[in-house]
Amino acid sequence: MDPIPPKNDDRSNPNPLAVDLHKLGQLVCDARVRCELNIRDAADGIGVSPRVLSRIESGESVGTERLFKVLKDFGLAMLVMPNGDADVALEALGHTVNWEDIVARQSPATLSGPRPSLVLGRTTPTLFVDYDGTLHAGHALVDEHGQITLDSGRAMFEFAPLLVEMLEPYPSVEIVLTTSWLETLHEEKVISYLPAKLARRVVGTTQGRKARFSYFRDGTGRTDIITSYAFGKRLKHWLAIDDSVYGADSFGYVPGELMGNFVLLDSTRGISDEGAQQRIRDWLVEVHTDNCTQRGQTS
Template sequence: MEHSNPLLGRATPTLFVDYDGTLHSGHALLDADGQVTLESGRPLFEYAPLLVEMLEPYRDVEIVLTTSWLQTLSTEKVISYLPPDLTRRVVDTTRDRKARFSYMQNGSGRTDIITSYAYGKRLKNWLAIDDSVYGVYHFGREPGELVRNFVLLDSTRGISDEGAQQRIREWLAEVHKESSA
């Protein structure tokens, strides 16, 4: 059975999750007292319940946080903002990964970080939901091969966007169909 061979990669479904423009509309502002507000004026994590609901039937899905909040706040503090049903799924962050300079310059730094993490951990079933994953077509061994691993979100709608929800649900069904086959 292919899942038992560690050389073929880790089959556990892994979701790379950003915060700003993903789990809420807009981008965070951190004041001197450590209070977080959104420049959009919208509620923090207003779309987190949607992700909880989508993941609920799939108990084995793990989360790796990719949010830029990790550059300012401790990992524990960043995780503490999530609802408990998401907190328990967090297995790692991309805090210690740095994008190559050329990718930082052309705006695809986040895409580089996520791709290098997924390859480095030999992840087989992964999806990134983020409003700043640009240049995806150029990543991977073949141009376009990783396009299905990324959902580029509209930062004003995040995962409240119907198309984004449909893509996440399709991925969840697809990876769970494979693991039960």
């Protein structure tokens, strides 16, 4: 199909910048309206289903091949360029853009307006546990035979007995593993390195989860992955002990609201640090008390 020729309309000069799917959908919708086509007729002409075109215009995701087909047949082009070059192009078209405002509007911590509340219905205490810099000092090195040693020269999991001891009075606490070992080893193999008393608490891992690019780029990828997991599972009581959970003050709907959920460890001391141990013990007491109170109210 040849590109659909838009009807000339000199009365408006819409900003062509699409910073999210909703804006992109609006631009596609505007193009269709200028062509004086309803969704069904436009979809038939392009060769996609009306549902696909409707999803695009509503700001919902579709396959990239279908998205580009719709753009091409509406005579729309997508350009990918640095912000500075986009500034020049937009200025030539009579538009300006404030990138700081755009980033602020897209940030989960600063989005304004009504928002559906996130119901954190799962009250089981959940501890996100790293290996390197947490259960031992230093980071793992894997040789050509698959043997693992630590760059610190220390023993692996030397601090694990401390965690076993802290969790002993709290049998309901579950563990989710966040270690980078999951990137190269099978999940079952990673769990097998733990002492049995910790291994049997493991209910999941973050294996296969990817941080959003902006967080990966600024070094807060692990924090993003853990936060996404916790919100996705609707966890109410959770704590992450990890030497890579940077930038926790930037996560959550309100800046700083999740800082208490992260214990950023010194990789040379891990959970042998007395301050870190106190944080963990305080959290265990807090969630145990809260769960006991809730059970008393519902009994």
